[in-house]
Amino acid sequence: MTKTYSIEGIDCANCAKRLEDTLNKIPQTQARLSFATERLKITAPDEHFDAVMKEVRRVTKILEPDAVMAELR
Amino acid sequence: MKKKSRIISIALCAALFVPAVLFDKIGGLFAVYLPLYALAWFAAARTVIVKAARNIRRGVIFDENFLMLVASVGAFVINLVFSDFKTELCAPGGGEAMMDGVLVMLLYQIGELFQSMAVGKSRKGIKQLLSMRPDSAMVERNGGEEEVFPDEVEIGEIIVVRPGERIAIDGVIESGSGYIDASAITGESEPRAATVGCEVQSGSISTDGLLKVRTTKEFGESTASKMLRLVEEASDKKAAQETFITKFAKVYTPLVCLAALIVAIVPPLAVMLSGGGNVWGQWIYTALSLLVVSCPCALVISVPLTFFGGIGGAAKLGALVKGADAFSPFRRATVIAFDKTGTITEGKFSVVECTLGELDTRLAAAAESMFNHPIAKSVAAYRETDGLECENAEDIAGMGIIATVCGKRVVIGKKELLECENVEYVEYSTPYTTLYVGIDGQFAGVIVVADTIKQTSRTAIEECRRLGIKTVMLTGDREEVAAAVAKSVGIDEYFAELLPEEKVAIVKNLQAAGERVVFCGDGINDAPTLATADIGCAMGGLGSDAAIEASDVVIMKDDLRSVIAAKRHAGRVVSIAMQNIIGSLLIKLAIMILAIVIADFPLWIAIIGDVGVCLVAIFNAMRALSVKKYAPPAAKQTE
Known part of the structure; x- marks a missing residue:
């Protein structure tokens, strides 16, 4: 399953890259973060998706405390 | 960080900084200016400290926040350690290095503010493009x-x-x-x-x-x-320049930090050992300048932003670039190969010549209006047929049609059909499809139909010639038709009667001869060729998924001038990226050299240079979004 989130409040391209790299270390997860469009795309197996998202939010909170994430339709 | 809290930090820092400088420069009141400088520094630095601490906890040391802290704290330390208290620190202007330390933080924060404003602005431009998806x-x-x-x-x-x-x-x-x-x-x-x-x-x-x-x-x-x-x-696929920058940034910062360390230790140690005295303060101060320019920000932000803006700009031209990696090969293309039908031409027939009298033409049109074939449609559309009664319409497969219109027997088709009907005719010579018309046993004339050439194709090919790009036409159509079309639009070279795999082979041959090939096709059977070419341009919108999949650029409008416009735009995007890469590196290098060569090169000039080049690079990147000068003027679709 792939879901797209808007993620605002990351203010440097390097920080975005760093966050993306860290998120990609979560097992069975593929993360794509676009600094320019402020979109985060997470792909993970359906059955683990909620757990993965919990981890994604936790990691994001640590690395980018100012970032605001919201799911997009 | 939020814009508002950053502005507050900057204002607070500036408010403390000004009196500090006054007490320093005029009175040399150490007891007053030291706390003022320290407070001013802290006002600007507190968020930087938080960020640096966070990154260090995660094992990231060469982080710009940390480096800026080291540079500014370093300035304070040098000032306090290497200045004599009575004769220097208490004299007017004694806190000069401390002033530099505060300025580093202040300018860094101002730079970050401008930077986030500039990034926000270009994001807005890009998002505007993406806003066309309706919510309801x-x-x-x-x-x-x-x-x-x-x-x-x-x-x-x-x-x-x-x-x-x-x-x-x-x-x-x-x-x-x-x-x-x-x-x-x-x-x-x-x-x-x-x-x-x-x-x-x-x-x-x-x-x-x-x-x-x-x-x-x-x-x-x-x-x-x-x-x-x-x-x-599209922004998921990185351009070569972008990959280079990411790799470069990883080694650049540690390398410059190492250089700073060497500058701080080796020359003063050498001087000391050779008995030249204590010059530690001066060289450590120089090393701080190096730290200040060690952040690769100008590159890391501006280069991806250039390509993203470039993708947005191309979209404004009606060209969807599928990945940032397409810009460079597009710019370097030396040959543009075109499919004929539907790409150079309209892809539908119309009457180009007619030797029939007006009444006969109407009879022919009425007869053809009974049929659904593209050629029949083109003749039917050529004249008004209202009130002409048509009966006994018959389709002679592969030969033509026979019908009775207003009581007259109308025969239209190949000359062989007229022979069968015992109509004597005069041969007509043209490369295009010729319909011989017989009415009531008499030869009435011919109607020539052809796939019309788009008016814009001619302009586009002229433009290719002006830009020094070779043009080639690849078509499955007959030799004579291909020759006529090629001559009419002024194409350099053409290949006719090709099967799809032969088109692929010709593109491969061109590539083997060292050419970089753009192929433009309307995308129904051209997918293999689109995939083979260095850049495949699928023409005419998002019709076929296979064509989108195989192409690098999708041209939304059936207008070859868009291809040329997109190519010129691609060239500009790549040069903006190169300007940013080369420009920022040169300026950083210049600052480093100046800092080493000129004794007491002011730290604040180093940071202004560094922040400045970053901002210039971002504004330069935003130029990739504007494409006004490439947009072709609106034109009539047919001649």
Whole structure:
């Protein structure tokens, strides 16, 4: 399953890259973060998706405390 | 960090900084200016400290926040350690290095503020492009109108589009008419008239009419959604320059820090050992300048931003670039190969010559109006046929047609058909399809039909010649037709009677000869060639998935000039990226050299230079979004 989130409040391209790299270390997860469009795309197996998202939010909170994430339709 | 808290930090820092400088420069009141400097520093530095600490906890040491802290704290330390208290620190201007330390933080924060404003602005420009996806659609259900999410509308439902509204889903106009502004999709600024039965694309705006549109696609498969998906995914594929910068940034910062360390230790140690005295303060101060320029920010932000802006700019031209990696090969292309039918030409027949009398022409048109073949349609559309009665219409397979119009026996087709009918005819010589017409046993003349050349093709090919690009036409059509079309549009070289795999072979041969080939095809059977070429341009919108898949660039409008415009734009995007890379590196290098060569090179000049080059690079990157000068003027579609 792939879901797209808007993620605002990351203010440097390097920080975005760093966050993306860290998120990609979560097992069975593929993360794509676009600094320019402020979109985060997470792909993970359906059955683990909620757990993965919990981890994604936790990691994001640590690395980018100012970032605001919201799911997009 | 939030913009507001950053502005507060900057203001607070400046408010403390000004009196500190006064007490320092005029009075040399150490006891007053030291705490003022320290407080001013802290006002600007507190958020930087938080960030640096966070990154160090995660094992990231060479972080710009940390480096700026080291540089500014370093300035304070040098000042306090290497200055004599009575004769220097208490004299006017004794806190000069401390002033530099505060300035480093202050300017860094101001730079970050400008930078986030500039990034925000260019993001806005890009997001504007992405805003064409509507959030809702008005759908007719149960006798009323209902506002729903567009992805809930099924194929075949009727959506209502009011004047000024964006069409949410692709479909066919069921009722109403008006001018459609499709500029968001095709880049074509001139609104186009549309009425019942016309296809409309999502993302275009009905400028004046109330339209009811029967949807033919799901929302996700509609033009606007597909286009957005392509644009959004395009930034996932990185340009070579971008990959280079990412790799470079990883080694650049540690390397400059190492250089700073060497500068701080080796020269003063050498001087000391050779008995030259204590010059530690001076060299450590120089090393701090190096730390200040060690952040690769100008590159790390501006280069990806350039390509992203470039993708947005191309979209404004009606060209969807599928990945940032397409810009460089597009810019370097030396040959553009075109498919003929539907690419150079309209892809539909029309009458180009007619030697029949007016009445005979109308009879012929009436006879042909009974048939559905593209050639028959072109003749039927050539003249008004109202009131001409037609009967006994018969299709002689592969030969032509026979019909009775107003009591006259009309025979239209190959000359062999006229022979069968015992009509004597005069041979007519043209490369195009010739229809011989016999009426009541008498030869009436010929009608020549051809696939008409788009007016814009000629201009586009002229432009190629001006740019020094070789043009080639590849077609499955007959030799004579190909020769005539090639001559008419002024193409350099053509190959006729080709099978699809032969088109691929010709592109490969060109590549083997060292050419970089762009191939433009209308995308129905051209997918293999599109994939083989260095850059494949699928012409005419998001028609076939195979073509989109195989191509690198999708041209939304059936206009070859868009290809040339997109190519020129690609060239500009790559040069902006190169300017940013080379420019920032040169300026950083210059600052490093100046700092080492000139004794007491002021730290604040180093940081102004560094922040400045970053801002200039970002503003330069934003130029990639503007494409006005490349947009071809609106033109008539046919001659």
